[in-house]
Amino acid sequence: MNRASPRVVATGLGLLTPLGLTVEETWRNMVAGRSGIRRIERFDPSRLTSQIAGEVRGFDASHVLDRKDVRRTDRYIQFGLVAAREAMDMARLPERLEGAEAEATGVILGTGLGGIDTIFDNIITFATRGPDRLSPFLIPMGIGNVGAGQIAINFGPLGPNFATVSACASSGHAVGEAYEIIRRGDADMIIAGGTEAGIHEGLVGGFAAMRALSTRNDEPERASRPFDRDRDGFVISEGAGVLVLESLPHAEKRGAPILAEVLGYGATADASHITLPAPGGAGAVRAARRAMQKAAIDPSEIDHVNAHATSTPEGDRAELQAIRTLFGDRASQISVSANKSQIGHTLGAAGGIAAALTILALRDGCVPPTVNLEHVDEAGTGLDLTPQVARSRPLQTALTNAFGFGGQNTALIFRRWDA
Numbered sequence: 001m002n003r004a005s006p007r008v009v010a011t012g013l014g015l016l017t018p019l020g021l022t023v024e025e026t027w028r029n030m031v032a033g034r035s036g037i038r039r040i041e042r043f044d045p046s047r048l049t050s051q052i053a054g055e056v057r058g059f060d061a062s063h064v065l066d067r068k069d070v071r072r073t074d075r076y077i078q079f080g081l082v083a084a085r086e087a088m089d090m091a092r093l094p095e096r097l098e099g100a101e102a103e104a105t106g107v108i109l110g111t112g113l114g115g116i117d118t119i120f121d122n123i124i125t126f127a128t129r130g131p132d133r134l135s136p137f138l139i140p141m142g143i144g145n146v147g148a149g150q151i152a153i154n155f156g157p158l159g160p161n162f163a164t165v166s167a168c169a170s171s172g173h174a175v176g177e178a179y180e181i182i183r184r185g186d187a188d189m190i191i192a193g194g195t196e197a198g199i200h201e202g203l204v205g206g207f208a209a210m211r212a213l214s215t216r217n218d219e220p221e222r223a224s225r226p227f228d229r230d231r232d233g234f235v236i237s238e239g240a241g242v243l244v245l246e247s248l249p250h251a252e253k254r255g256a257p258i259l260a261e262v263l264g265y266g267a268t269a270d271a272s273h274i275t276l277p278a279p280g281g282a283g284a285v286r287a288a289r290r291a292m293q294k295a296a297i298d299p300s301e302i303d304h305v306n307a308h309a310t311s312t313p314e315g316d317r318a319e320l321q322a323i324r325t326l327f328g329d330r331a332s333q334i335s336v337s338a339n340k341s342q343i344g345h346t347l348g349a350a351g352g353i354a355a356a357l358t359i360l361a362l363r364d365g366c367v368p369p370t371v372n373l374e375h376v377d378e379a380g381t382g383l384d385l386t387p388q389v390a391r392s393r394p395l396q397t398a399l400t401n402a403f404g405f406g407g408q409n410t411a412l413i414f415r416r417w418d419a
Helices: 023-031 067-071 075-090 099-103 116-129 138-142 146-155 170-183 201-209 248-254 279-295 313-333 347-364
Strands: 008-016 105-110 189-196 239-247 260-269 304-306 335-337 397-404 408-416
Touching: 008 023, 008 075, 008 170, 008 248, 008 347, 023 347, 075 105, 075 116, 075 146, 075 189, 075 239, 099 105, 105 146, 105 170, 105 347, 116 138, 116 201, 146 189, 170 189, 170 239, 170 260, 170 347, 170 397, 170 408, 189 347, 239 248, 239 347, 260 279, 260 347, 279 313, 279 397, 279 408, 304 347, 313 397, 347 397, 347 408
Parallel strands: 105 189, 304 335, 304 397
Antiparallel strands: 008 239, 008 260, 189 239, 260 408, 397 408
């Protein structure tokens, strides 16, 4: 017997970013227009052409892991656990799920890289000291699915549990697939989002070798410049963004605080180029239209776009073109934000972080700024890109984008919850 798909809502958020160690600290600093980009402190970056990053400073996982387990988990796993715990606390969930509630709850945690620190460091150990000196925790610390597994191990969910790996679209896929799993009845609740901890000399050097990174080393806070004519690449960053998603009946039965409704999700491939977007942002357009179709809305109902906008010349231009294609004559009326101007590019965590920030924008009726936007790229002329300063505006429905190398695109649509 067919049953109607339930509505899906967000009841909890967790954030770790270069702007803060919690949801509210990150949001407060974002609205204030602050930047989390600094010279790299985790290692000496002097050998690299790009020496700046968005690092999570002052991080401590001791409230979710004991000292022994901290040593046995990669930083990306710790980020995911801490963000998941904050999201669960906001959603008024217990320290550990049990019984039927545990069986009805899943975890989908996206990451582009997994335990890259662990992997790099053990490769160096292997090369210099031999296989006998490799850590027995290399595999469980390094592989990309263990972040999701550790959330279940620590907090109890027994439902669907896996990782999504699609570069910088990873956690857009995680949130979207969580929405679909709940809609089809395979779980009542999913802890979903993304985590990344990629500030390692080898990885930063790899992106620098592609000439993908900004080299504005003397002005770190001004280096990430989405939509600006003078942008010269993205600023690598780290962090985590996790949501608790539930079916509406499940959330109402629990008396959970409802933050927003997830209306739609779209995912497409460019089938075009390994790093460059499809001409005109065609894949992004198709993903957004698919999300709108599922949401049963048309473009006239969208108020706000949280753009992927990494500060790369071709990527930003394609997204601006996609916005024009999607909204036509209304494009100038859409408030667009580029959060990576303040926090840099968190790679596989970007979609989860953007989803949480989009929900906060809807909650507060506040469009966060695109800082460092001084000379708008000609592709953005006439669009409302929210330069420099946050703006109060009633918001009902918002679109957030996440795109990945390999031509993978996701779009998520959220609606403000008015009880």
